[in-house]
Amino acid sequence: MISPELVGIMIILIGLYGLLTKENLIKIVLSINVISIGLVLFFIGVGYVEGADVPIMPREKVVDPLPATLMLTTLVVDVAITSLALALILRMRREEE
Amino acid sequence: MIPLIVAFPLIMAFLTSILPALRREKFSKYLFLIGMLSSWIILPQIIENLPFNEIVGNWNRISGIEVAADNYNLLFIMAELILSAFVALYVYGNYYPKKIENKAYVLLLLLHAGLLGAFISRDLFNYYIYMEIASVASFALVGISKEKGARRAAFKYAIFSLLASYIFILGIGIIYLKTGYLNLALIKENLRMSREINVALTLAFTSLLLKSGIFPLHFWLPDAHSKADAPISALLSGLVVKAPAYGMILLTLTFPIGIFVQRTLLTLAFLSMFFGIAMAILQKNSERLLAYHTVSQMGYVLLGIALLNPLGAAYYALAHALFKGGLFLSVGTIAEHYNTRDLEKLSYRSSKLLAIAIILLSLAIGGISPFIGAFGKSKISEGLYGFLKYLLYLGGIGTLVSFTKLNYYLSKRKEKAEIPRKKTIIPLLLGTLTLVGGIYLYPHLNILKDLSSIAMAFILFYLLKNLGVFEISTEAFIPEQFSSLGKEINAYMFLFTALLLLFLLNFL
Known part of the structure; x- marks a missing residue:
């Protein structure tokens, strides 16, 4: 069985491939986003417990909600950084002209 | 109590950012100054109750976030508070044009809060979040600089720093998967070393090395630090690169460090030291010279970490924050008033106070004895043995050579420039602080050794x-500008990936 952690790491490597080969600055920003998506999947996999329920209301056995919460914070950082990087690209274009 | 040290600047950042909506923009500078200085109120209580831990909100350790102050991070907190207070006074008033003033203040407050938050944290994820707040604020602060090419530098800085953060969280994720905790004290209690933990540590260390600008992962640093405005460069070089160094200290205090990691860090520390000096000596741009010295000085801090001497590293970080912050402020002030950063066109002849400040700070960074640099070096060299001690001494002489060059160009008589009094007093105060702090911490004079090193540096x-x-x-062998930014990022990304793989292969 393939686990979400493994898929997460594979997606991170795809993002890394983008960073290594793509010259287009927007594609570089997108590659960083791909890495962050892989990271989110990796963390969700970390919190998963086989056969457990959602962590809403007390139940017998639940998945670990902490990694998911951590990833919300990371996603916020990701959104902020993406907009900042795109704004910088626009400014750079204007400077070159 | 300690969380308040971060809460004050964060609240002020929020209040400052809503001022334009309330049409009260003229108050932003007051809120800014309050935010930057209010954390000082907490400091006496922290020092009184040292060492001090607290779980925010009085939760138990497993569910809460722990913050602490002890002998190590108190030094980082002190460095942060002192340098950011000076920078705040420097920018206060009319440094930034009216149009971006409010935003620059908000970003500076966020940077201040982020750094303090990172320095007090004892929880890996909390540490990452605060370091990220500080980093994001600093990308934007580099981006608003007047200098041409600053946007390019900011973009490069942002991409590499962000990649490093993600690799760092991946490491944290593996540690969480294996131990079940993010709190460092609990990790230490429940730790069972395994191959996975080693991989996680390698990922974390490599990314923190990138973030703290250690050779060969320094490539983003000279650009970002030299293109930013003078006060921002002071904060970046003085403090922002110290946050990842503090992260490495936290890791070395929590995990047993293998001989391979220790040797690698030691080698990188010395390489970084000498590479930084060699590149600095070849620079013709005043700010780039100082930026390369940050690469070299971070080597000293890393040396302390590699020798498992966190106190030495922390003292050196404090010393470096003071003198490098002062140097960026003083040289940057001159460069701004001459409207160029070309060393051959600059001169400190028109301002005696700045001349004194630069000479004091140059002596401090060279490790001359009553200054704080000498104290930092003596702390670092405690664990050193054999010929490594001579290497450290050689590094000191190299630094002095490069600063002889700086002073040689600056002391030549050139056309005059009017420099306002306030901008000269702040670097001078920092210069005297390095002297007073040095005398207070380490009242030793080593005249013979110092005079001989200065003489050797002159020769x-x-x-x-x-x-x-x-x-x-330097362009001949290290290209400063690639044909396109994309190609440059690809090339350096390759370097980072190769290094990461090399370190990881060791654990196969």
């Missing part, structure tokens, strides 16, 4: 000058 400087070394352009 070496004139030798290199007559050999024409300063005419060599």
Whole structure:
């Protein structure tokens, strides 16, 4: 069985491939986003417990909600950084002209 | 109590950012100053109750976030508070044009809060979040600089720093998967070393090395630090690169560090030291010279970490924050008033106070004895043995050579520039602080050794000058500008990935 952690790491490597080969600055920003998506999947996999329920209301056995919460914070950082990087690209274009 | 140290600047950042919506923009500078200085109120209580831990909100350790102050991070907190107070006074008033003033203040407050938050944290994820707040604020602060090419530098800085953060969280994720905790004290209690933990540590260390600008992962640093405005460069070089160094200290205090990691860090520390000096000596741009010295000085901090001497590293970080912050402020002030950063066109002849400040700070960074640099070096060299001690001494002489060059160019008589009194007093205060702090912490005079190193530095400087070394352009062997930014990022990304793989292969 393939686990979400493994898929997460594979997606991170795809993002890394983008960073290594793509010259287009927007594609570089997108590659960083791909890495962050892989990271989110990796963390969700970390919190998963086989056969457990959602962590809403007390139940017998639940998945670990902490990694998911951590990833919300990371996603916020990701959104902020993406907009900042795109704004910088626009400014750079204007400077070159 | 300690969380308040971060809460004050964060609240002020929020209040400052809503002022334009309330049409009260003229108050933003007051809120800014309050935010930057209010954390000082907490400091006496922290020092009184040292060492001090607290779980925010009085939760138990497993569910809460722990913050602490002890002998190590108190030094980082002190460095942060002192340097950011000076920078705040420097920018206060009319440094930034009216249009961006409010935003620059908000970003500076966020940077201040982020750094303090990172320095007090004892929880890996909390540490990452605060370091990220500080980093994001600093990308934007580099981006608003007046200098041409600053946007390019900011973009490069943002991409590499962000990649490093993600690799760092991946490491944290693996640690969480294996131990079940993010709190460092609990991790230490429940730790069972395994191959996975080693991989996680390698990922974390490599990314923190990138973030703290250690050779060969320094490539983003000279650009970002030299293109930013003077006060921002002071904060970046003085403090922002210290946050990842503090992260490495936290990791070395929590995990047993293998001999391979220790050897690698030691080698990188010395490489970084000498590479930084060699590149600095060849620079013709005043700010780039200082930026390369940050690469070299971070080598000293890393040396302390590699020798498992966190106190030495922390003391050196404090010393470096003071003198490098002062140097960026003083040299940057001159450069701004001459409207160029070309060393050959700058001079400190028109302002006596700045001249004194730069000479004091140059002596401090060279490790001359009553200054704080000497104290930092003595702390670092405690664990050193054999020929490594001589290497450290050699590094000191190299630093002095490079600063002889800086002072040589600056002391030449050139056209005059009017520099306002306030901008000269702040670097001078920092310069005297390095002297007073040094005398207070380490009242030793080592006249013979110091005079001989200064003399050797002078001789070496004139030798290199007559050999024409300063005419060599660094572009010939290390391209400063690739044909496109995309290609540059690809190339450096390759370097980072290769290094990461090399370290990881060791654990196969």
